[in-house]
Each structure stands twice: as structure tokens, then as C-alpha cells.
Amino acid sequence: MVKLDAKIPQGPLAEKWTNYKAHQNLVNPANKRRLDIIVIGTGLAGASAAASFGELGFNVKAFGIHDSPRRAHSIAAQGGINAAKNYPNDGDSIYRLFYDTIKGGDYRSREANVYRLAEVSNNIIDQCVAQGVPFAREYGGLLDNRSFGGAQVSRTFYARGQTGQQLLLGAYSALSKEIAKGSVKMHTRSEILDFVLVDGRARGVITRDLISGKIERHSAHAVVLATGGYGNVFFLSTNAMASNGSAAWKAYKKGAFFGNPSFTQIHPTCIPVHGAYQSKLTLMSESLRNDGRIWVPKFKEDAEKIQKGQLKPTELGEDRRDYYLERRYPAFGNLVPRDVASRAAKERCDAGFGVGSTGLAVYLDFADAIKRLGKHVIEARYGNLFQMYEKIVDENPYETPMMIYPAVHYTMGGIWVDYELQTTIPGLFAAGEANFSDHGANRLGASALMQGLSDGYFVLPYTIQNYLADQIQVPRISTELPEFEQAEKEALSQIEKLLAVNGKETVDSFHRKLGLIMWDFVGMARNKEGLEKAIKDIQELRADFWKNVKVPGTNQMVNPELEKAIRVADYLELGELMARDALMRNESCGGHFREEYQTPEGEALRSDDVFNFVAAWEYKGENAEPAMHKEPLVFEFIEVKQRNYK
Amino acid sequence: MSLKYSSVTKKIVMSLAGLFLTSFLVVHLLINLLILFDPTRELFNEAAHFMATNPLIQTFQYVLFFGFILHIIFGLVLQIQNWMARPVRYEKKGSSEQSYFSKFMIHTGAIVFIFLIIHFANFFVKAKFGHVEALTYPSGATYEDLGMLVVNLFQDGAYVIFYVVAILLLGFHLDHGFQSAFQSLGLNHSRYTPFIKLFGTLFSVAITLGFISIPLVIYFS
Amino acid sequence: MDLTLKIWRQASAEGKGKFVNYQVQNISADASFLEMLDILNERLVVEGEDPVAFDHDCREGICGACSIYINGRPHGPDRGITTCQMHMRNFKDGETIVIEPWRAKPFPVIKDLMVDRSAFDAIIQAGGYVSVSTGGVPDANAIPIPKRKADEAMDAAACIGCGACVAACKNASAMLFVSAKVSQFALLPQGRLEARERVQKMVAKMDELGFGNCTNTYACEAECPKEISVSHIARMNREFLGAKLLSEK
Known part of the structure; x- marks a missing residue:
């Protein structure tokens, strides 16, 4: 049995990272030039890592599926980025950010990693300001902060409703600087088809040029996977259309363990589904919960009238409204963590109190805030979000409450990594949403940007050197090695197989079916029976896919259908692993809610004695069941408690 | 020569030359208007004489000529580059311009240029190289009667129409050009730009009406 | 329908x-x-x-x-x-x-x-960044910036690089895109240090790539999905003029 070694440094929590840096191996400048690093994905984590490697003097090859690194989906993060600066003097500290993150993740993440994340959070803000990121400021010229779900302090830095965009453009500018310098070679519109291992180490990738269809081989001394999350397995999610889990899945199939695949975040404030043709869901920033109050009708007959369009929400008096989050969680109110808010919305709608034509929506009401602060303040804070809502829904949220419903947003699960962000394949690192590391079973708002940039700017540039230090004798790896040839052949044969099916159904129709299975059985609330059914259904759907999918065109052209088919083929396997993981975990924690395991009040019920571990899944072959390895989570420095936001 | 300058430099030259040319327009108009206020044409002829003989003005004439050449050459180069920047045109043409006449600068510019040549032949060349009757006024001063030249030309209805149309196009050219020049020079300010735009429009209207009024008054009186 | x-x-x-x-x-x-x-x-x-x-x-x-x-x-x-x-x-x-x-x-x-919009990346690579490396930067609040300036920089930084400005412009000019980046950095003290070199390099790259010239039609502003103002173009012109006149050989 494989023993998972998280390689957590010795010493007190607050000194671990310092100790690590003090004792790690480094590569001298002359040797850096001779070492190649491949970075896959150029979102926050990938772009910041690639730029930082380039600055250090490594020879970097970066790959992205978009026409430009600036399009990566990090760009869509709205609300902000957390840091323990304590500028507002409201009691924040590195420890508190660490503690909130562990608690928010429902005690399913690694102490040492999370502490390091909180520790470098401050450097991120400094770095981004130096890059010219226009964070919001106060009249005195200093940085402004706002509060976010799951925290009692204001520690979120933001740039209007476009924080992700501004941070990504900051990383993109750093990357552009390195591209101009020649230290980074950027390959846009390139998809990873497979990884190449030589003597058990990650030594390269096989890529497909999305314009010409050309299959290429690229080699390096180390490979970084920073391809984001796999939320699109649900078909409808807040992820971008091209966001996918294929590179991570290929890494898994080459021997990287997959950590906690079932941990999915369902975001509470998204625009509800409006039709069968819908291609994606739109997130409304969680920051809206700072000023908006969430409610549904108190009485079912009102809810029914509203669903039929016979009653308007504004006509309903205060006594006929149920502000259920404020009622259930008086201490945190509308600012409870995302998983709690999402589940509470689902509970109300399932009980028949939902609004909108489908009954699958709740209100997010700004009437009080507008009365208290004035319309201009609300407009200044959320103007762009309100405008976006109005464009999509065709209703004016200044006058009538917004309608929201939870949607798949983020995957806490991902490729298993140790403290150095190295996967179980030596030389393959995973960063950002692609790894499983820091958010446990639930991610707090404004922490994804923090983690992506922490990994890319401040963790990998150190830890990758510790790995590369003993690689300085290794000459540039030839792409003529049989391992490259073999990987390329396999990748090509997969594509040919897909094109050869020539069935009757489109890729999207399979993806939609998979999404429904996932949403119904591996979504916000899961149970044994449903998960077993999901595994069976996914297997059947997968078999059907390989018999009936229709992928038009050829490999030697711009072929978006082929790209989608490659990804959906992977989702059809990944979805099953997610269901297996959820079925294995007989407890409720964070975003993973098993209906069998809940408190009498309907809160998640953890089982710390049995499930206080990371499930790391190992691929065992095409038709074999994957093997699960446990990395026990040891909490040395904090007391594990039942989460309480009351 | 203008090819090696950057696009922004070219625009700055265009705007400086353009603004300089508008100053010429003002002087020209003020002198022309004299013809309406003095039936004996003495004021106009005196002013014309002054312009034709003052050494400073004579030197300035070359600067003016240079300004025209710059404005025209740079304008042409910019336009050709702009056409080249979109080798395949849209099937459905856009109309998002917020400064409406910006679309037609090359067209209005070209017609004004043709007008200018004819205008040059009619007045400048005749005044400078041709024979113009001299007139002695009661004050004792003797000037070439250029005013008569004007009055005679504006008896021709076709010419008046051509003149009026050309000046109208010049007005359109000015309406965009005036505020555009400030933008190109980087002079855009939330407080002053609305004023510049308004002033530019009023200025173009005034210049247009001023120039047009002369042939119309002469023709119909 | x-x-x-x-x-x-x-x-x-x-x-x-x-x-x-x-x-x-x-x-x-x-x-x-x-x-x-x-x-x-x-x-x-x-x-x-x-x-x-x-x-x-x-x-x-x-x-x-x-x-x-x-x-x-x-x-x-x-x-x-x-x-x-x-x-x-x-x-x-x-x-x-x-x-x-x-x-x-x-x-x-x-x-x-x-369409291939990598020309925009090339323009950014020509100078659309502040030349700081990771680490070794001052504390974020060590650089106070007036709110009005930060807000205006954010207005410019909102550009999503879609190219609608180029598409809308009758001259296929990229001035709004380029000026948005130039303007963002010109407004911030972090960007001022390299402002003169930046504006010249970015404009030169824009010209080299074959974009048209700006004739102030303002179609770009009307069609920009982020409604970025043409006042940024004016600022870039100003920056450019200043840089040409004042930068040393």
C-alpha cells in the first residue's frame, strides 16, 4: 500500500514555511537557464507561476487553451481577494485567516498548507499593488476592505466587481513582460492531450494545436498543472465554456492521485436557470449578501401565487416574508458560508417556498439597503452586477428583488499534492483550483484568488527549486524518446476513436445528460441510493457515448466539437469517480452533504473519528475500480469543532 | 516622409496644422465681411492691400502654405493607412460614430481642396499676377479694386451655388476637426471638453454663415 | 421567434x-x-x-x-x-x-x-506592464493613491481586450485598447516610472501591426462593452507628446 507523504515541515505552525525556505535546496542562476519548466494553464496560478519562474531565470514553456492568457476563467471572479493585512483594525491576523479557512472548509484541509496560505496572503496584496492593480481605495488614498461570507472581519480587497479580472490582468502583465524578455514561450490555443513520464518522472506533454490540429511534443525537467477546476462536469455551472478537467484527468490516469474529487462548491447567488437551451449559469458576486437580504414567502399559498405570476414580491408585507438565513443563523445571518447558504435555499425550495416561474429561486432583496444607504451607494457598490442582472433577466433589481439560486461554482477537490504542491508523480506539480489542497470541503469567498496567486507567486517558485536542485545534471530531454512517441500515439488514437464513432447524438446532448445525473445525485444533497444509481447511470451513459456520439469534421482543422468530445469523454469518467468518493464518505462536511448524516436541525454532521482524512484516489486501469488511499488529517494546533454560524 | 512618423505624431501634426488654418479662416472672413459693410469697397480694398503688401503677412503666407501642405499630405497618408487597415469591408456598414462628420473628413476635405484651387485661380492668382483696376478714393488712397472682382464673380448663380456648397462642407469639416484637434493634442477634460465641443460647433456655424452670407447678399442685392 | x-x-x-x-x-x-x-x-x-x-x-x-x-x-x-x-x-x-x-x-x-487577436497580446508585451518581479515590493499601503485617480485607473483597466473598438472603428484603430492600458498605468504612481518608455513602445507596436489611425470618431467608446471613455485616448496623446518632447536620447 502506498504511503502518502504530505512532507509537512517540522516545527510550530507559524514557523513551518520559514523553516522550509531556510533549509530547502536552491538552484544557482547559471543552472536555472538550463532547466525547462512546462506550465499548463495560464490563469491566476499558471500565469503567476510562469512569470515568477521566468523572472528567476528558468526556461519556461506555458500553454493555454485560449487565444490569450487574459481570457482564463480566473478573470470572472468578482468579489475579491482575502488577506490578513488587518488594515481596518478589526481584529484580523494571519492566525484568524488561517482559522476561518480551516473552519470554513469544515476541517478537511491540511493545517500547514492553510497556515502558509494565510501567511503569504499579505505578500499577494503587496505584489498586486506594485503591479498596478487598481484596488478600491478610501478617500485617504489607502486600500479599502469589505466583508465576505464566513468571516467576522473585513479582509477582502477588491476592484469593483472585477477583482479576478484585475488580478489576472496583473499576472498576465507579468507574464507578458517575461514573454517579451524571452524567458517564457507562450503557446496559445493549445490543449494538453497527455503527460509524458520518463523513468517515473514527469518530463513532458503531448499537445494539440487547436487551430491546425497539429499534435506536438514538448519536454521539460518539471511540469506544473494549473488548469483550474472541473465544475463543468455538471454541464451547467458558473465555469467558462472551455474550463475543463481533462489535463487533470490525464495526470490522474498517468499516476497522480486525485484528492477528494466529490468536494464541489455550490455557490448560493447565481441567476436561476431559465430554459433548456441554457449553456451556462451566471454568478452574482457573493458580496451582494453584504447588503441584500435573502427571503422566501412565509406561506406556501403566497409562494404558489408568485410562481404563477399572480403576486409580486414587492406586494408581500414583512409579516409574510421568511428571512430564513437571519432566522436560522442570527450571528452570521446572510453572511453564512456558501455551502450553508446554498443548502438552506435548496431546503426552502424543496419544501415548496421557492419563487420564480420554476419555484427554484429565492429573493435577494436590496430594498432595506437602498432605504438605509440610498440608491447611489448601492449603485456604486454593485452597479455593474445590477446591470448584468437586468440584461439577463430583464427585471430591474433596484425596484424588484433579485432572484437567485445555487449553482456549481468551484471544485475544492483536485489533484492530490504534498506541502510542496508536488503530485504523486515526481516532477509534476499542481497549483490553484487544479489541486485539492487548501479549501477542505468548502471554500470561503475571496479565497480562490488568494490560493491561485499564493501557489503561483510565492509557493511554487520555492518548492519547485527543491525538486529541480537535483536535476541540474539532467540534460534537456529529447522529445524523440520512445515515451514521447508512445504517448503521442495513444493521444492520436483516442482522437481517431472519437471521430470514428460517427453516431447520431451531439457531444452536448451527452454532456447535458451527464450534468443532470450529477446535479440530481452528486449535487447539493447526496445519498447512498442516489450515488449508487449515479455510478450505474454514468457507466451506461459512457457506453452510449462511445457508441452514439457524433463528432463532425477532422483532426486537422479548427474543430470545437472534437475539443468538447475529448473533454466530455473525460467527464464521463471523472463524474463516476466523484460519485464514488461521495459514496465512500459516510459523513456530511462542507459542500459534501449526505442526507443520511445531518443534525436534527438539518446541519452537516461530520464524522471526525472515521473520515478525518483526505481521500486520494489512484487510477488502476480502464475497467478496474480505483484504489483509495488515506492521508490522515492531523490537527495539532486547532481544536476540531462542529461548525457553528448561529 | 510622413510615413516614418507614428500615428499619434501624425495626428498631432494634423491637429496643429488644422487649428492654424482655422485662424487663417477667421482673418479671411473678417476681411471678406468688410465688403458688406462698405458699399464703396474702400475698407475691403484697403485690407486686401494691406494683406498683399505687409512684409510680415507676406512671410506668414509661406507658413500658411506650408500648413496647408502638411494638413493635406498627412491627411492623405492617414486615410490611406486607414483604408489599408481594413482590407475586407463589412457587409453591413457600421454607424456608431459619435462625431458624425468624422466619417466624411476625407470627402469634405477633398472637395474643399478642389474649391481652394478654383478659389485660388479666381482671386489669388488674378490679384497677384493679373490686372485689377485701381480705384482712388475721396480719402486720396488708391487701391486695386479687388472688391469688384468679388462682386462680379458672385453675379454668377452657378458659382454662388458652388461656393455655398463648398463652404457648407468646410463647415462640416470644421465641426469635427475643431474638437478633434483638441482630442488629438490630448486636451480632453471633463470640465472643458463639452465647452470645446460646443464652441467648435458654434464656431463652424459662424464661419459657415459668415462666408455664405457674402455671395448670397451680393447675388440677391 | x-x-x-x-x-x-x-x-x-x-x-x-x-x-x-x-x-x-x-x-x-x-x-x-x-x-x-x-x-x-x-x-x-x-x-x-x-x-x-x-x-x-x-x-x-x-x-x-x-x-x-x-x-x-x-x-x-x-x-x-x-x-x-x-x-x-x-x-x-x-x-x-x-x-x-x-x-x-x-x-x-x-x-x-x-479571428486572431494575438496582436493585442503583442502590444501588451511591448510595454503594458510595470516592470516589477515577484517579491521585494513595498507594503501595499506604502503607496497612497487618491481615490479619484484609483477609480479612473480602474475605469481604464476594465478593458476586456475583446477588440470591439477596433471592429467598430472605421479605421480599424486600436487606440482605445492601447490607451486604456497606457492610461491605467499613467494614472498610478507605480506606472509613472516607466510611463514615457511605455507609451512610445506601445504606440510603435500598434502602428507596426497595421492598425489604422485614430480620427476621433468615438465609435470605439460607443461600442466598448465596458464603456471605456475616449478621454483615455486623449491622455495617451498627451503622454505621448510629453514623452517625445521630454525624454532624453
């Missing part, structure tokens, strides 16, 4: 394109424009035809990938939004919609409605 789509089809960068008419039926007014194209594409796939290629990704108006010229306007008839956010309620039942790719020499067509 039922619609006729007149779409530019071009098999590859080298291919000669042409317009092809398609009919789509029963489109919901609440569907987005791209969802309408999805419906068409799914039908084309089933019918064994080549689906229409177009760039798109986030579908929430921020990645800047979508780039379609609809009925004579980049991103279609509505103001201040991208194609992906534009909903079919902006069209009338029975309407014919003319759908074209961005047209500009530096944005060659790759396939159908997809």
Missing part, C-alpha cells in the same frame, strides 16, 4: 469566405445570442454539416473572447455589453441578422467568425 441568419462562413485562414443563410425557429427571447448559435450548431452537427466556429468562453461578459459583428455593430444592438450577454429580446421576430467576424488587417479570420 423565427429568424434568418446571414452568417460569414470561411473554412480556414487561407480559404475564401462567403455568406450563408440559415433559418432558426422557435428561439426564446430569453436565450442569449450565443445560445441561439448553439442551437443552430447542434442542428448542423446532426445534419452532418460543419458547425459555425466562433470564439466564446465565460459567457458572462468579462473574458473578452466573444467577438461577433452583428447587424453592423460589434457585440450587437445593445450598449455596454458583450455578445454573450446580449439576449434575443433585442431582435424582432422574422428579422434577418447579418453576422460577421471582426474585420481588421491585424485580426485575420481563422475560421468563420473566429
